[in-house]
Amino acid sequence: MHKTVAIQGIKGSFHHIVSQQYFKNEVDVIECPSFQDTVSALLNEQADVIVMAIENSIAGSIIPNYALIDANNLQVVGEYYLDVQHHLMALPNQSISDIMEVHSHPMALLQCAVFFKDYPHIKLVEAKDTADVAKHIQVNKSIGIAAIASDLAAETFSLNILNRSIQTIKHNETRFVIVQRYSEEINKESINKASIKFELEHKRGSLATVLNVLSDCKLNVTKIQSLPIIETPWKYAFFVDVTFAEYKDFEKANTILELMTTHIKVLGAYKNAKK
Amino acid sequence: MHKTVAIQGIKGSFHHIVSQQYFKNEVDVIECPSFQDTVSALLNEQADVIVMAIENSIAGSIIPNYALIDANNLQVVGEYYLDVQHHLMALPNQSISDIMEVHSHPMALLQCAVFFKDYPHIKLVEAKDTADVAKHIQVNKSIGIAAIASDLAAETFSLNILNRSIQTIKHNETRFVIVQRYSEEINKESINKASIKFELEHKRGSLATVLNVLSDCKLNVTKIQSLPIIETPWKYAFFVDVTFAEYKDFEKANTILELMTTHIKVLGAYKNAKK
Numbered sequence: 001m002h003k004t005v006a007i008q009g010i011k012g013s014f015h016h017i018v019s020q021q022y023f024k025n026e027v028d029v030i031e032c033p034s035f036q037d038t039v040s041a042l043l044n045e046q047a048d049v050i051v052m053a054i055e056n057s058i059a060g061s062i063i064p065n066y067a068l069i070d071a072n073n074l075q076v077v078g079e080y081y082l083d084v085q086h087h088l089m090a091l092p093n094q095s096i097s098d099i100m101e102v103h104s105h106p107m108a109l110l111q112c113a114v115f116f117k118d119y120p121h122i123k124l125v126e127a128k129d130t131a132d133v134a135k136h137i138q139v140n141k142s143i144g145i146a147a148i149a150s151d152l153a154a155e156t157f158s159l160n161i162l163n164r165s166i167q168t169i170k171h172n173e174t175r176f177v178i179v180q181r182y183s184e185e186i187n188k189e190s191i192n193k194a195s196i197k198f199e200l201e202h203k204r205g206s207l208a209t210v211l212n213v214l215s216d217c218k219l220n221v222t223k224i225q226s227l228p229i230i231e232t233p234w235k236y237a238f239f240v241d242v243t244f245a246e247y248k249d250f251e252k253a254n255t256i257l258e259l260m261t262t263h264i265k266v267l268g269a270y271k272n273a274k275k
Numbered sequence: 276m277h278k279t280v281a282i283q284g285i286k287g288s289f290h291h292i293v294s295q296q297y298f299k300n301e302v303d304v305i306e307c308p309s310f311q312d313t314v315s316a317l318l319n320e321q322a323d324v325i326v327m328a329i330e331n332s333i334a335g336s337i338i339p340n341y342a343l344i345d346a347n348n349l350q351v352v353g354e355y356y357l358d359v360q361h362h363l364m365a366l367p368n369q370s371i372s373d374i375m376e377v378h379s380h381p382m383a384l385l386q387c388a389v390f391f392k393d394y395p396h397i398k399l400v401e402a403k404d405t406a407d408v409a410k411h412i413q414v415n416k417s418i419g420i421a422a423i424a425s426d427l428a429a430e431t432f433s434l435n436i437l438n439r440s441i442q443t444i445k446h447n448e449t450r451f452v453i454v455q456r457y458s459e460e461i462n463k464e465s466i467n468k469a470s471i472k473f474e475l476e477h478k479r480g481s482l483a484t485v486l487n488v489l490s491d492c493k494l495n496v497t498k499i500q501s502l503p504i505i506e507t508p509w510k511y512a513f514f515v516d517v518t519f520a521e522y523k524d525f526e527k528a529n530t531i532l533e534l535m536t537t538h539i540k541v542l543g544a545y546k547n548a549k550k
Contacts, residue, residue: 224501
């Protein structure tokens, strides 16, 4: 089924790549200037789903995106891991010695900082979005300026790749979630991962007790993240991802956690994208 | 003792405020363009300490800063909580109807987005640093441009505050850590908090077992954060903060964790800044 996907950023961005790969190219993309705007597009039914970056191996979780999912009662229905490769690109017929400035997202500049130590003549300039810089270079025919962006951005905006995979850490995985307004009819057979949120009083051992329950119910914790609850000192919220072999084990743990925690909420149950 | 403190940003920034409050004004400040540069200033002994933002109640942990402390074997020797209040400020003799653009850090713009819904004529522009915008307004005598920054920035750059505390969440706490090259002689009497990092194999129940030990040793977990280890699938690193009444309880837990985990490391033991 053809889906309309809201993404933060423009075509050629990593969000666009994930949309294509997850939905096997059968997508229309709505370009949004912010993650909040992707949520608006979903809520007003312009979009069927959001593809949203949620964590990467360098910077950790993108907590404001968890907050958007939680506050708007959205549902995570899938996940996807993209090995983000940053390429240096510019207008055709330019070499790296022609490049005076590289514009990109601060995170991309950070991840590629070591590469640019060999090119001290190049000035690094922070920009809002990786693909957007590629587009600007094409539109403005910017001589001497390079972007750090994806293969898809180079292709979309007819730029020439000067150096491939210039990021320091070669295996640079970003996790994306697929988000909907409501939960699809769950096919319990294929579900083996879930994202939950719960709150605990700040009492010694309270988290250990919860994790013992998860372990006893044969759930694996693949991610845990505490967050103080704003304006409620001494209470903590936990965002936890679990994997399991049997959906009924997850249901059992969930029933116990409803008694042991406050405000437990299933943000989504979906298929684990990791082998 | 007079300290030389490296901060990310310039005088008038929230880092500068924390430096003054933590060290009771007896500080010289080294302004650094990035967190990485604060570490360089510390390692080459230009600075005695770094004051570094480490988490806030809205965006969560600043994971790259944990990585900087860890990778450079620095020591956390203290912490400080600042209730960050964002004020709208401009050159004197301007009112809010004169303001066409507000420039600030993306996080500050996000936290104040609701306020600006009542002023649709004002364009929001992302900038690198809150205090830096205040400085630019003063230096360039920028009519029609406002900054979102601290009281100290308004005072430092002679700007007039148009609206106080314009952020949506009024109690907006950011946690800072005080970082040194080496651990000071620890006065065990006054130490009641520690930040540790350890790694675990991805095995069901392994984290629960560690948390049981912490609880048995009378340690409270005040923060937990998992992070996949780059290039090592199936292994996870955990950053955990614990509080305790007796330093010997922490030492006992530490001894047990050395047997149960791999790569355990004490990032710092210090005095809890929360009542």
